[in-house]
Amino acid sequence: MNERIKEKLxxxxxxxxxxxxxxxxxxxxxxxxxxxxxxxxxxxxxxYTEDGRCVSLLxxxxxxxxxxxxxxxxxxxxxxxxxxxxxxxxxxxxxINFYRRNYIEGLFLSSGIFKDADxxxxxxxxxxxxxxTIHKFNGYIHLKAIPGASDILxxxxxxxxxxLSVNLEIPSEASLKMVAPEKNYQDVYKPMNYLxxxxxxxxxxxxxxxxAPKFAPAGQSTQMVIGATPENDLKILNxxxxxxxxxxxxxxxxxxxxxxxxxxxxxxxxxxxxVRENRLYQAxxxxxxxxxxxxxxxxxxxxxxxxxxxxxxxxxxxxxxLFPINVNEATYFEILRIPGVGVKSAKKIVAxxxxxxxxxxxxxxxxxxxxxxxxFLTCADKEFKMLGKDPLLLRQLITAPSSKKAAFxxxxxxx
Amino acid sequence: MTLTYDGTYEGxxxxxxxxxxxxxxxxxxxxxxxxxxxxxxxxVHVATNQVWSERVIAGIELQCxxxxxxxxxxxxxxxxxxxxxxxxxxxxKAMASTIDITDNYGDETVLKLHxxxxxxxxxxxxxxxxxxxxxxxxDIYYAVVEPDFNVMPLLSTHFLKRYPAQKWLIYDTKRHYGxxxxxxxxxxxxxxxxxxxxxxxxxxxxxxxxxPDYQILWKSYFDNVNIPERKNMKLHLQHVPKRYWKYLSEKxxxx
Numbered sequence: 001m002n003e004r005i006k007e008k009l010x011x012x013x014x015x016x017x018x019x020x021x022x023x024x025x026x027x028x029x030x031x032x033x034x035x036x037x038x039x040x041x042x043x044x045x046x047x048y049t050e051d052g053r054c055v056s057l058l059x060x061x062x063x064x065x066x067x068x069x070x071x072x073x074x075x076x077x078x079x080x081x082x083x084x085x086x087x088x089x090x091x092x093x094x095x096i097n098f099y100r101r102n103y104i105e106g107l108f109l110s111s112g113i114f115k116d117a118d119x120x121x122x123x124x125x126x127x128x129x130x131x132x133t134i135h136k137f138n139g140y141i142h143l144k145a146i147p148g149a150s151d152i153l154x155x156x157x158x159x160x161x162x163x164l165s166v167n168l169e170i171p172s173e174a175s176l177k178m179v180a181p182e183k184n185y186q187d188v189y190k191p192m193n194y195l196x197x198x199x200x201x202x203x204x205x206x207x208x209x210x211x212a213p214k215f216a217p218a219g220q221s222t223q224m225v226i227g228a229t230p231e232n233d234l235k236i237l238n239x240x241x242x243x244x245x246x247x248x249x250x251x252x253x254x255x256x257x258x259x260x261x262x263x264x265x266x267x268x269x270x271x272x273x274x275v276r277e278n279r280l281y282q283a284x285x286x287x288x289x290x291x292x293x294x295x296x297x298x299x300x301x302x303x304x305x306x307x308x309x310x311x312x313x314x315x316x317x318x319x320x321x322l323f324p325i326n327v328n329e330a331t332y333f334e335i336l337r338i339p340g341v342g343v344k345s346a347k348k349i350v351a352x353x354x355x356x357x358x359x360x361x362x363x364x365x366x367x368x369x370x371x372x373x374x375x376f377l378t379c380a381d382k383e384f385k386m387l388g389k390d391p392l393l394l395r396q397l398i399t400a401p402s403s404k405k406a407a408f409x410x411x412x413x414x415x
Numbered sequence: 416m417t418l419t420y421d422g423t424y425e426g427x428x429x430x431x432x433x434x435x436x437x438x439x440x441x442x443x444x445x446x447x448x449x450x451x452x453x454x455x456x457x458x459v460h461v462a463t464n465q466v467w468s469e470r471v472i473a474g475i476e477l478q479c480x481x482x483x484x485x486x487x488x489x490x491x492x493x494x495x496x497x498x499x500x501x502x503x504x505x506x507x508k509a510m511a512s513t514i515d516i517t518d519n520y521g522d523e524t525v526l527k528l529h530x531x532x533x534x535x536x537x538x539x540x541x542x543x544x545x546x547x548x549x550x551x552x553x554d555i556y557y558a559v560v561e562p563d564f565n566v567m568p569l570l571s572t573h574f575l576k577r578y579p580a581q582k583w584l585i586y587d588t589k590r591h592y593g594x595x596x597x598x599x600x601x602x603x604x605x606x607x608x609x610x611x612x613x614x615x616x617x618x619x620x621x622x623x624x625x626x627p628d629y630q631i632l633w634k635s636y637f638d639n640v641n642i643p644e645r646k647n648m649k650l651h652l653q654h655v656p657k658r659y660w661k662y663l664s665e666k667x668x669x670x
Binding site: 005006009010013014017018030031032033034035036037038042044045046047048049050051052053054055058059094097098100101102103136256258259271272274348351352354355356358362365366 | 514579641645650
């Protein structure tokens with residue numbers, strides 16, 4: 001076997017892993033009778049890394065040569081790392097053969113900027129085009145839209161890819177300029193805005209004209225690095241909210257900064273801010289699936305997310321006047337606001353209560369996390385002693401580790 | 416009173432039909448190979464009747480929905496010992512009710528069935544994820560599985576849609592049968608002697624010559640995608656319980 005391919009793969013997958021987008025869902029690409037692969041509905045994770053993330057795509061850089069020198073990036077020009085580049089044929093070959101063996105759902109292709117944005121983008125598009133047209137590949141393709149690339153190339157990319165993304169990386173332009181002086185927001189927003197217009201336009205067209213082409217059916221996403229620069233959660237979540245509302249992005253990824261760089265412009269963290277990243281994802285879910293407005297989660301008085309409590313519980317403690325909620329009578333959206341009740345549980349509650357009033361044991365079986373929820377709801381059991389407690393006391397009760405509970409049980413046996 | 420059936424889904428439905436036809440009061444419905452002979456009771460065996468089982472399905476579909484009949488079939492594939500009685504109990508309740516009881520999560524039986532269906536769905540999803548093909552010299556893509564439940568009948572559509580232009584074979588070593596697609600249709604097959612298949616990795620002289628290379632490349636890719644600073648074994652095991660590690664060539668030490 002060609003040792004060179006193995007070495008290239010090692011270098012170029014190692015460099016690509018900090019782009020955390022790994023989704024293979026959201027597209028609707030059917031296969032043909034003589035084609036290879038499909039990509040509709042839910043994504044499939046074919047493997048999992050020891051850091052808990054899933055591996056569903058072949059995520060590689062076309063090359064890690066780069067003309068830029070961004071402080072937070074392992075492939076920056078001034079960093080002394082081994083450089084490599086795949087040929088178009090090599091990428092196509094790896095993708096097809098991994099796919100045939102059911103190792104992957106598809107390809108995620110990014111690249112360092114070699115020569116200039118258009119030169120790089122043209123090569124990415126060529127690979128996607130070859131996979132689709134020559135090899136009849138209908139699996140998932142996620143292409144990066146290189147900031148500053150021309151509209152024509154971005155358009156062509158949308159014809160062959162399922163998802164396109166261009167990364168903001170840093171949550172404010174001022175900070176971006178400090179860590180990556182060669183970059184700017186305009187180069188990022190130009191392809192992003194072009195794509196959101198095109199995606200919207202072609203979707204409308206497809207409703208009336210059958211032969212309108214498929215254009216990035218899984219939409220757009222982007223990534224923000226958390227913790228490399230000083231922006232607070234208020235700024236980050238408002239930015240994410242705008243991206244969802246104005247640019248119609250499908251996903252925003254929050255990637256806790258992994259201190260891989262010894263550059264003085266970025267902090268030398270001891271470890272990545274994993275808890276903060278988790279809370280940001282929870283807040284993101286509240287905005288997208290729970291009907292929360294961004295100002296209900298963070299505002300000028302609470303510009304940072306609580307690290308100890310999930311954002312929904314924090315919201316409930318700040319707004320005790322909105323509770324308790326009667327699960328047998330409240331609306332679906334009111335039930336969604338109860339801490340410990342997720343979307344699936346809320347849907348089950350609304351479905352099950354048509355057959356009979358729900359009690360605590362039903363709620364427990366449905367999957368409601370009663371440890372948190374019991375302070376905020378009423379049900380057919382008509383138990384009120386959990387309600388009306390002081391928020392500070394509630395915070396202690398909710399965040400207390402379960403081992404304390406075990407100790408209490410033991411005591412009461414002999415008491 | 417105890418009824419036995421031949422162990423197939425149609426068999427179970429035929430037995431349930433009998434309870435309505437003869438207005439029987441049954442305590443147990445079991446597959447005949449599960450019945451332990453005792454001198455206090457001799458069970459009545461119900462022969463599988465295609466017409467009867469179709470009538471039961473049609474009845475449930477009318478009373479509830481197609482989703483419900485799918486729910487029952489999938490639960491049956493779980494092979495759990497109590498599943499026959501759960502399905503029987505559900506059908507009795509469903510036919511006696513005036514409304515569709517399928518989403519009454521407050522009821523024990525309904526809830527249990529949904530939980531079992533969830534387990535089956537998860538196992539099917541895991542099979543979609545962890546089936547790993549190896550290319551043989553005859554250009555057949557071959558994979559070996561050992562699912563927790565009998566989910567093979569549920570795998571064909573997915574793989575057929577995905578790989579219509581290559582020959583593939585997925586074999587269940589626990590249940591000793593497999594599905595084979597020869598680019599025209601899918602057949603159920605068994606091997607007369609499948610003892611050698613227990614070793615997941617095929618012999619090198621059957622494999623296509625490029626096969627070991629791609630396995631090495633995959634392991635290489637996998638090793639480099641991990642971010643050690645974010646190591647979280649608890650989360651990792653939640654995603655891939657240890658019993659699935661045998662599927663993942665990248666977890667094997669031999670490379």
